[in-house]
Amino acid sequence: MALIVQKYGGTSVGSLDRIRNVAARIQRTVEAGNQVVAVVSAMGGVTDRLIAMARELAPEPPEREMDVLLATGEQQSIALLSMALRTLGVEAVSVTGRQAGIQTTGSHTRGRIDRIDPVWMNRELGEGRTLIVAGFQGITGEGLIHTLGRGGSDLTAIAVASAVGADVCQILTDVDGVYTCDPRVVPNARKLPEISYDEMLEMASSGSKVMQSRSVEFAKKYGVVFEVRSSLNENPGTMVLEEHPAMENVVIRGVSIERSQARVTITGIPDEPGMSGRILGVLAEAEINIDMIVSNIAHDGMARHSFTMHMNDLGRAQVALKPVLTDVGPEAAIETEAGIAKLSCVGIGMRSHSGVAARMFQALGDAGINIGMISTSEIKIAVTVDETRIEDAARAVHDVFGLDKAPA
Ligand code: ADP
Ligand code: ASP
Ligand code: MG
Numbered sequence: 001m002a003l004i005v006q007k008y009g010g011t012s013v014g015s016l017d018r019i020r021n022v023a024a025r026i027q028r029t030v031e032a033g034n035q036v037v038a039v040v041s042a043m044g045g046v047t048d049r050l051i052a053m054a055r056e057l058a059p060e061p062p063e064r065e066m067d068v069l070l071a072t073g074e075q076q077s078i079a080l081l082s083m084a085l086r087t088l089g090v091e092a093v094s095v096t097g098r099q100a101g102i103q104t105t106g107s108h109t110r111g112r113i114d115r116i117d118p119v120w121m122n123r124e125l126g127e128g129r130t131l132i133v134a135g136f137q138g139i140t141g142e143g144l145i146h147t148l149g150r151g152g153s154d155l156t157a158i159a160v161a162s163a164v165g166a167d168v169c170q171i172l173t174d175v176d177g178v179y180t181c182d183p184r185v186v187p188n189a190r191k192l193p194e195i196s197y198d199e200m201l202e203m204a205s206s207g208s209k210v211m212q213s214r215s216v217e218f219a220k221k222y223g224v225v226f227e228v229r230s231s232l233n234e235n236p237g238t239m240v241l242e243e244h245p246a247m248e249n250v251v252i253r254g255v256s257i258e259r260s261q262a263r264v265t266i267t268g269i270p271d272e273p274g275m276s277g278r279i280l281g282v283l284a285e286a287e288i289n290i291d292m293i294v295s296n297i298a299h300d301g302m303a304r305h306s307f308t309m310h311m312n313d314l315g316r317a318q319v320a321l322k323p324v325l326t327d328v329g330p331e332a333a334i335e336t337e338a339g340i341a342k343l344s345c346v347g348i349g350m351r352s353h354s355g356v357a358a359r360m361f362q363a364l365g366d367a368g369i370n371i372g373m374i375s376t377s378e379i380k381i382a383v384t385v386d387e388t389r390i391e392d393a394a395r396a397v398h399d400v401f402g403l404d405k406a407p408a
Helices: 014-033 046-057 063-087 119-124 153-164 197-205 213-222 243-247 275-285 310-330 349-353 358-365 387-402
Strands: 003-008 035-040 092-095 102-105 111-117 130-134 139-140 145-147 168-173 195-196 225-230 238-241 252-271 293-298 303-310 334-346 374-377 380-386
Touching: 003 014, 003 153, 014 035, 014 063, 014 119, 035 063, 035 153, 046 063, 046 102, 046 153, 063 092, 063 130, 063 139, 102 145, 102 153, 119 130, 119 153, 130 153, 139 310, 145 310, 153 213, 153 225, 195 197, 197 238, 197 252, 197 334, 243 349, 252 275, 252 310, 252 374, 252 387, 275 303, 293 374, 303 310, 310 334, 349 374, 358 380, 358 387, 380 387
Parallel strands: 003 035, 003 168, 035 130, 092 130, 102 139, 168 225, 195 238
Antiparallel strands: 102 111, 139 145, 225 238, 252 303, 252 334, 293 303, 334 380, 374 380
């Protein structure tokens, strides 16, 4: 008998028929002699609708109340799925974040799992029950509800798998696994049999929303091996695990895209110690995530810093930066550009292969696509391009590295 944690995402439980399908899958797994803990998302579109309703009432809804509101999405789906399982004769019980003992820290709407106290879950498992756990929610030390950021049910699943000591952790979704690029963008993208934590993390944090990036960080930290696979068929999926030497033979594992990005450039910064820290410090205080950072000295001897962020943060960033600009010097000014997107190539093989950036940039040049900013890490090369060209860019880069073909 294996203890299996299965996570079902929003599309997989998006209608009553889909919920019946999930119930039947869980029933099959249980009847095969396993114990199941299913972590479930809100029905597809529900979280978005709740957010839209809140914003209609209040442009900046209080985050404490947002958490209370958003957590209801998952509570609907756990109750419905448990009912569907009961009609099939499976003794299932719904489990909220609080009952699952998911303790969080951090801010409202962006809670972090601090620890899981699985006493309640272990007792129910001991009674032979199937557990249907609400994804995306936890409880603070003071007993307040927290949600875990968009896509947070992935994190719940990985953390629950670690807490209950699951033998298998499966992330069941609407694609067959992790592909070399989002198959909705690159139709000939190929399903990967395996991917390392570091590659999955880089892909997730650069736009491949098949996994929430924090969940991958957690999996790596606690050594939770998991499989991404479809909730609609029995095809084998993609194993996500610690890298092994054979993985380095592949130069590029995958390509990610991220739309709705904006660039902020600050010019006229005196070339002195402390300036970058001051500028980025206010953005950090405002909890604005910035991504690519490029800094150089212009011909007038003044420094300029550029960075990218999500377009939704641009307004807040401008407000936060305004007082600093006066502080930094009389010539400091801010320029912004919206409507850009980011394209990233990821692969641990880059550590031992050279010329990757050149091939990527040539492919973009041949496709007539202009590159804006460039940033690199040990296993990633990322560029910004005009958002209208991002899909062409992804296909050109996917083609040049022959990612549609299985490596020899
Ligand atoms: P769920 O509701 O199950 O959490 P998501 O919508 O969050 O599912 O994630 C699945 C989606 O991720 C797919 O439908 C696919 O369009 C998208 N996606 C983006 N990049 C990739 C990739 N590299 N491989 C597979 N799917 C990807
Ligand atoms: N329901 C939440 C969301 O839509 C969490 C999740 O689905 O993982 O982001
Ligand atoms: Mg998801």
